[in-house]
Amino acid sequence: MxxxxxxxxxxxxxxxxxxxxxxxxxxxxxxxxxxxxxxxxxxxxxxxxxxxxxxxxxxxxxxxxxxxxxxxxxxxxxxxxxxxxxxxxxxxxxxxxxxxxxxxxxxxxxxxxxxxxxxxxxxTLHPDLVPVRRFLAAAEVVRRRQGIRFVDAVCNSQVAYPLLDVIGRAVGALRPWSFDEPVRTAGQPFTSLNAVVGGVPVTLRVQNQVHPEDPDNHSYLMHRVALGCEGGVLTLADTHGPVLWNARMHAPRDATGRLVMSGERVDRLKEPSTTVLGPAGTSTFHDVFTGLWPDAVRRSLLRLCEDIARPERRAGSGQWALGVSRAWADLTARLGMPELIRPGEPESLPTAELTAAVEGLEP
Missing domain, CATH: 3.40.50.720 (NAD(P)-binding Rossmann-like Domain)
Known part of the structure; x- marks a missing residue:
């Protein structure tokens, strides 16, 4: 530009x-x-x-x-x-x-x-967040090399719209999509349903609850997405990262039929069970509000500038936006109206306390 x-x-x-x-x-x-x-x-x-x-x-x-x-x-x-x-x-x-x-x-x-x-x-903001962009970049490699066998995702209903955008980009398409009848269990905060997005099997769990006077709060989480392939599972642990790669555990058998659990000649046993793709650390919520989110909006604006400069792009942008909206309408029709909840302010759990508990374990 x-x-x-x-x-x-x-x-x-x-x-x-x-x-x-x-x-x-x-x-x-x-x-x-x-x-x-x-x-x-x-x-x-x-x-x-x-x-x-x-x-x-x-x-x-x-x-x-x-x-x-x-x-x-x-x-x-x-x-x-x-x-x-x-x-x-x-x-x-x-x-x-x-x-x-x-x-x-x-x-x-x-x-x-x-x-x-x-x-x-x-x-939809979220696909332009740096951690989500890392996830989508890795998903493209997975899709190109091995194809995606399944997606497992969880979100709050308030952010189901961008979740579908992220899943569609991760698997390479929105169509065909479908959503099965949800399973609701009394006392469970999440509603579960099977789905298909871009032809890929998807399992969804949605916290279909909202505080009517405070709708931007009281989500247990925003997004967590895992996609599986022959080689393992790629996971966006949270909307704001990190991105994890879990190599698939598979050990060969020796001549006696026993699993080979060690040996320098078995290369796949040298792979870490979990690898953090990109920085291991994550942003504070202050940094999310003042850094990650404005950066994502800036990227969206720059993409709009490309549509301004190249009018032939506009139809494609509009079709994708329509697809995301239609898929979201189908999903929300299945989920129904969210349950109204009015919890108090959640109690904070100090990270230092959790860290101390873990560090106290013997190696």
């Missing part, structure tokens, strides 16, 4: 703060040109702090703005985000919209983008 930085307006200042950080972190590519919000005190103070105008309607956004990041709830979660996106696209302003977005809304936005001569993309 070359030339003058593109002028970007961010709509929404809740999760939109991550988008603001992303834009500000890449001044060679982007320039923050304003904030589009309803006009609360926090948003006004935020716009003043960054020295940019605050707009309270799409009509106030200047014609010279290049990109709008719409980080306002879409119709999928009861908000006006898709309506805002359509209005901006119709004016020729390129749009990156935060997920989840219903299929019908994406179709309408793609149509508005085509009529306005603009580019449109749905941002």
């Amino acid at each position: 070359s030339g003058a930085p593109l002028r970007v307006v961010v709509a929404g200042t809740s999760f939109g703060r991550v988008y603001l950080d992303a834009v500000l972190s890449a001044p060679e590519h982007f320039r923050l040109a304003g904030v589009l919000v309803r006009g609360g005190d926090y948003s006004r103070a935020l716009a003043e702090r960054h020295g940019v105008p605050l707009f309270t309607s799409v009509a106030e956004v200047p014609e010279e703005v290049d990109i709008a990041c719409v980080v306002v709830r879409s119709g999928a979660t009861g908000g006006p985000g898709s309506r805002i996106a359509r209005a901006l696209l119709a004016r020729g302003i390129h749009v990156l919209q935060e997920h989840p977005v219903h299929t019908a809304e994406i179709t309408e936005c793609v149509r508005a983008a085509r009529e306005g001569g603009s580019a449109y993309a749905v941002n």
Whole structure:
């Protein structure tokens, strides 16, 4: 990408703060040109702090703005985000919209983008996180060398949308997909179901629970994904890493039929049972919010810039976004409405205490 930085307006200042950080972190590519919000005190103070105008309607956004990041709830979660996106696209302003977005809304936005001569993309964020990118890079090797035999995944229902995006990229396709009838057991926090994504067998466990007053918290985890092949199992231990490779245990037999458990001539016995792919350490949650997530948004914006520069890419981007949304709609239809829970703030368990317990063991 070359030339003058593109002028970007961010709509929404809740999760939109991550988008603001992303834009500000890449001044060679982007320039923050304003904030589009309803006009609360926090948003006004935020716009003043960054020295940019605050707009309270799409009509106030200047014609010279290049990109709008719409980080306002879409119709999928009861908000006006898709309506805002359509209005901006119709004016020729390129749009990156935060997920989840219903299929019908994406179709309408793609149509508005085509009529306005603009580019449109749905941002699922998670595939652009550095640890997930490591996982997907390793998955590509697995897929090319041996093919993927199965996927085992677990998530919270709040992040099932990006999970399907990650699985689709890992196995190389979304279609064909299907989801079996889920199994629900009283007292169990997770709902289990068998599925197929991209023709690959998938087992899913979903914590289909939400705190109605605090929906962004109270997940036991975000994502954990394992995919298996002839040689072993590749695992994304958490959305934010690390990535693990478990070589498949297989010992040959000697002339008497006994397993060979040692010997310099058996190369596969020299393989570590588990290898961390990439850095062994992981980020603090502070670093996730201020580093990993803005970096992922920046990558999404740069990919949108490629669609802006090369209009022939836009149809493919739209088709993938539609596929993810349709698969998500099928999954959520199977899962049904989430169980409403209202737990208190979870008690922290000090890592040092766990470390001390492990270090106290005899070798």
